[in-house]
């Protein structure tokens with residue numbers, strides 16, 4: 001009989017893990033508390049498919065992004081599209097690193113780019129810039145894809161409230177499974193790395209189609225990125241997008257759910273002011289259309305770690321995602337731990353070697369089991 005897997009959370013992680021495990025013959029049930037998939041962080045973010053250029057301070061994150069990017073295109077080719085002009089710019093006075101150091105780090109990571117001396121947005125106060133091939137995730141298409149592809153295994157509008165572990169099985173809201181995967185980005189069980197919760201307020205703008213994606217690195221900077229709709233862009237700012245820092249998920253959700261128009265207005269002026277440092281014509285080019293409110297779960301530390309971690313407590317696997325490109329890493333870690341369990345059961349089978357040979361082998365200090 002195939003093993004029964006419960007997955008909590010219908011974000012990118014839960015959906016991708018469910019899809020991969022079904023393909024391998026597991027019996028999967030995916031629980032999502034909302035009425036649709038990709039409803040929380042997975043449907044409310046900047047929709048970038050990263051290659052690693054955003055993370056000069058964290059090698060593990062760059063390497064996971066570099067590897068995950070091509071796998072994402074291979075597996076979900078239709079769920080992202082290229083960006084015509086994708087620029088990473090190092091500003092003169094506000095960046096934590098200089099342009100040459102930035103380029104050295106990216107070259108050492110083996111991700112392709114070329115130096116350019118202009119961006120069609122006409123940037124000012126820039127030490128240097130590169131152009132790289134990254135993509136934007138098509139969120140509506142992705143939601144439709146998973147909604148259809150996983151339709152037989154989803155339990156929508158179901159909140160998981162309890163998990164009870166036993167030696168040979170586990171109960172999830174009273175139903176029996178072999179394993180549970182917590183893919184809630186830290187909103188259900190105990191987290192596996194030290195994290196905090198950051199409610200976020202990102203801004204949507206309307207502008208002409210085909211404007212470049214521009215990311216200012218590295219440090220308390222900002223970025224303008226296209227969405228799947230050609231004339232809509234997001235503006236995100238490291239210092240101004242966060243609405244606070246909380247140790248408990250409930251506190252962050254309560255702040256997110258109470259955002260008011262004064263807060264939005266205050267964030268809007270701060271973020272526009274910041275963008276005007278390098279894009280002086282910002283207000284002539286972009287027209288504000290509204291906020292996007294979400295929650296990030298972030299590891300504590302200043303290295304900007306956005307790599308993916310998977311932890312285990314008995315029959316429960318917990319995924320701490322970093323970004324969307326790391327979904328493959330999570331799935332493979334879980335599968336290898338389940339495989340190791342099966343190897344351990346095989347180790348209980350006694351050796352069939354004749355006793356005389358066993359004795360000889362053991363007499364020279366080798367262990368057979």
Ligand SMILES: Cc1cc2nc3c(=O)[nH]c(=O)nc-3n(C[C@H](O)[C@H](O)[C@H](O)COP(=O)(O)OP(=O)(O)OC[C@H]3O[C@@H](n4cnc5c(N)ncnc54)[C@H](O)[C@@H]3O)c2cc1C
Pocket residue numbers: 008009010011012013014031032033034037038039040041042043044045046047048049050158159160161183184185187188200202294295296321322323324325
């Ligand atoms: C503002 C912002 C910008 C970002 N920009 C990018 C970007 O450009 N590129 C990138 O790669 N990443 C980005 N990220 C990070 C990315 O969004 C996340 O890493 C990713 O979406 C997390 O996916 P997930 O499936 O782990 O979590 P989620 O998408 O949060 O999904 C978890 C799901 O679990 C469900 N759930 C929780 N508790 C329960 C329960 N008890 N029972 C049932 N269901 C439950 C929730 O309803 C939710 O649907 C950004 C994040 C934010 C907030």
